Amino acid sequence: MTDKQGTPDQLPAEKGQGGAGVTYQLAVFEFENFRGKKVEFSGECKDVMEKMQKVGSIIVESGPWVGYERPGFAGAQFVLEKGEYPRWSTWTNCLDSYSLSSFKLLKVDSADHKLHLFENAVFEGRMMEIVDDDVPSIWAYGFQDRVASAKAINGTWVGYMYPGYRGPQYVFEHGDFKHWNDWGANAPQIQSVRRVRDMQWHKRGCYIATTPTPPNPAPAPAPAPCPQSKPNP
Incomplete structure (x- = not known):
């Protein structure tokens, strides 16, 4: 069974948000695994519940963002960097918070920390x-x-x-x-x-993948000694 989706709602960014040349794009879905109604944001949202009943999954195309438990940027905070979040447990491990109700842009204006x-x-x-x-x-x-x-x-x-x-x-x-x-x-x-860490300076986001070092090849086993033939009696 698939969920029918129309053209997603698009909420534009307010003037001056994100800084010059920086774009922000976030999509929220009503159900887990990117199903149900979809709403896209390129600017802050004080109450996503005006557009949908709940947030079940998220895709961050560019960011970073911070989500809040309650409308008006209140309650528990959740940092959302570029990537996919198919269910609530992927953006938090705090069992006390299950909801997301508002979103704000995180301005990352320096490569130094x-x-x-x-x-x-x-x-x-x-x-x-x-x-x-x-x-x-x-x-x-x-x-x-x-x-x-x-x-x-x-x-x-x-x-x-x-x-x-x-x-x-x-x-x-x-x-x-x-x-x-x-x-x-x-x-x-x-x-x-x-x-x-923003994509502007760190192309892979916060966690930089490292190339694993290939293991040393195992030494070839020594050849078995040839059996010596015994003379016939």
Whole structure:
């Protein structure tokens, strides 16, 4: 059984969004596996529920974007980079959030990345500097999980409550965040961070595929010794 689809709704970008020469394109589908009604966006959307009842799958043609749990860019955040998201579990591993209701463009205006994390609010206490790197566990770098303020000096970042890029997500665009409420958190806890890397500089998006090194060929087995013939008695 296939879902009949007409011409998808197209929502244009507002003037000045994304910066000069940068295009954004995102398509949302009502059901999983890219089925049902389709709506395309090239600019922010404050309430996708005005166009469809729910979001079951997503295709990001170009971006990056950030989706929000509730209308008006509120609630849990979900970073969406170029690629396909056939079901909700592909854009989040947080079991508390099942819905997407609004979308906003993420501006990535620098190929360089620098982030400062602070132990206390208003940039006080211990400080950790991260430069051009992804950190799956800030504990491994000798920093605690309490992060109460931050400065995104270069690039755009996403922080996670738990190690290994798991749990609620928090977006850090260029600017100062004096308190954890400024990035939408209810507690001063971040345990992993990574860069949001745009196609303009990183053609494969955030995760760069590496070519596997071919294994060394196994040595040829030594030839079996020829059996010696025994003389007839």
